[in-house]
Amino acid sequence: MANQDWLDKDFYAILGVPQDADEATIKKAYRKLAREWHPDAKPGDAAAEQKFKDIGEAYAVLSDPEQRKQYDAIRAMTRGGARFAAGGGGGGGSAGFEDLFAQMFGGAGGGGARNVRFGTAGGGAQTINLEDLLGGFGGFGGGYSATRGPRRGEDVEARTTISFRQAAVGDTITLRTPEGGTITTRIPAGVKDGQKIRLRGKGRRGDPGAPPGDLLLHVHVRPHPVFERDGLNLLVDVPVTFAEAALGATIAVPTLEGGTVKVKVPAGTPSGRVLRVRGRGIKAKQGTGDLLVRVNVVVPQKLSDRAREAVEVLRAEENGVDPRAELYVRARE
Numbered sequence: 001m002a003n004q005d006w007l008d009k010d011f012y013a014i015l016g017v018p019q020d021a022d023e024a025t026i027k028k029a030y031r032k033l034a035r036e037w038h039p040d041a042k043p044g045d046a047a048a049e050q051k052f053k054d055i056g057e058a059y060a061v062l063s064d065p066e067q068r069k070q071y072d073a074i075r076a077m078t079r080g081g082a083r084f085a086a087g088g089g090g091g092g093g094s095a096g097f098e099d100l101f102a103q104m105f106g107g108a109g110g111g112g113a114r115n116v117r118f119g120t121a122g123g124g125a126q127t128i129n130l131e132d133l134l135g136g137f138g139g140f141g142g143g144y145s146a147t148r149g150p151r152r153g154e155d156v157e158a159r160t161t162i163s164f165r166q167a168a169v170g171d172t173i174t175l176r177t178p179e180g181g182t183i184t185t186r187i188p189a190g191v192k193d194g195q196k197i198r199l200r201g202k203g204r205r206g207d208p209g210a211p212p213g214d215l216l217l218h219v220h221v222r223p224h225p226v227f228e229r230d231g232l233n234l235l236v237d238v239p240v241t242f243a244e245a246a247l248g249a250t251i252a253v254p255t256l257e258g259g260t261v262k263v264k265v266p267a268g269t270p271s272g273r274v275l276r277v278r279g280r281g282i283k284a285k286q287g288t289g290d291l292l293v294r295v296n297v298v299v300p301q302k303l304s305d306r307a308r309e310a311v312e313v314l315r316a317e318e319n320g321v322d323p324r325a326e327l328y329v330r331a332r333e
Contacts (some may be wrong), residue, residue: 002185015029015033015059021062027131030059038181040180047292095244126225150208152206152220153211155215156215156216160218162187162222164227166221167191167193167219172184172185172186172187175217183215189282190232192221193219195219196216196218197216198214199214200298201213203215230292231289232284232286232287232288233291236291236294237296238263238293238294240265240297241297245271245295248267248268249264250263253291253293255280263277273294274292274293275293276290
């Protein structure tokens with residue numbers, strides 16, 4: 001909604017950009033000026049603080065297509081070079097502000113036209129709704145008065161990349177703002193890759209008396225060479241020997257904390273079976289996961305003569321046993 005600043009201030013001049021500047025040019029100019037005039041860079045300088053507020057206000061209007069459209073319309077009317085025609089019709093007559101407002105607000109009940117079509121000497125015309133355009137000024141007659149309080153600060157977005165361990169157990173990180181400052185925040189335990197975290201009050205400053213905006217943090221988590229996520233569970237592939245799988249064994253399995261935990265592999269455990277260690281997964285606000293140990297039976301690449309003889313004995317014992325028999329039956333279903 002428009003306010004008196006839109007008449008008093010030239011937002012294009014404040015940012016040092018031409019009136020036809022595109023979005024990228026406006027953003028680049030804002031970031032440069034915001035870094036230069038940020039209060040942290042000029043502590044105790046009241047003029048710098050006001051300059052920073054003016055820069056923020058100018059960017060808030062010019063970066064919003066709808067507000068910029070209304071701002072340009074108001075500026076065109078106040079420069080004296082615009083032609084006005086009340087109502088939605090195609091009348092070509094021009095009118096000054098006195099005539100325009102008389103048509104809009106004069107007569108019983110202020111029932112005049114609410115749309116105004118304006119154009120400039122360069123040609124072209126546009127219809128705008130003056131209730132939206134002038135509502136912020138107040139005092140123009142019934143139905144058009146409005147009051148706008150201090151504006152909340154804008155939300156901003158940022159991205160960060162953290163390690164798998166940081167995401168699992170949580171960590172405190174420091175981010176750099178577009179204005180050149182820093183924000184220190186806590187990453188909660190259990191954050192997933194691609195998750196967005198809303199940090200309340202960490203966005204841009206609002207008008208005096210208004211709260212700041214929020215920071216929307218997009219988190220990318222680097223993969224771990226050993227562990228994988230399965231909700232709050234941690235999955236780890238653990239190689240075991242044929243003898244350990246066949247006869248059973250107690251093995252040491254790594255944990256995310258850097259230590260190990262003892263896990264019992266039952267005799268006859270096949271490759272691919274998952275053994276569960278409760279409570280050794282990710283500890284987050286939602287709960288605590290488990291450590292899932294997936295057994296991978298390692299086939300020896302080389303056998304000694306004695307080992308080969310033992311395997312030959314085993315094969316002889318298994319003579320007539322076909323482990324694929326059930327597979328053939330199910331394949332014909």
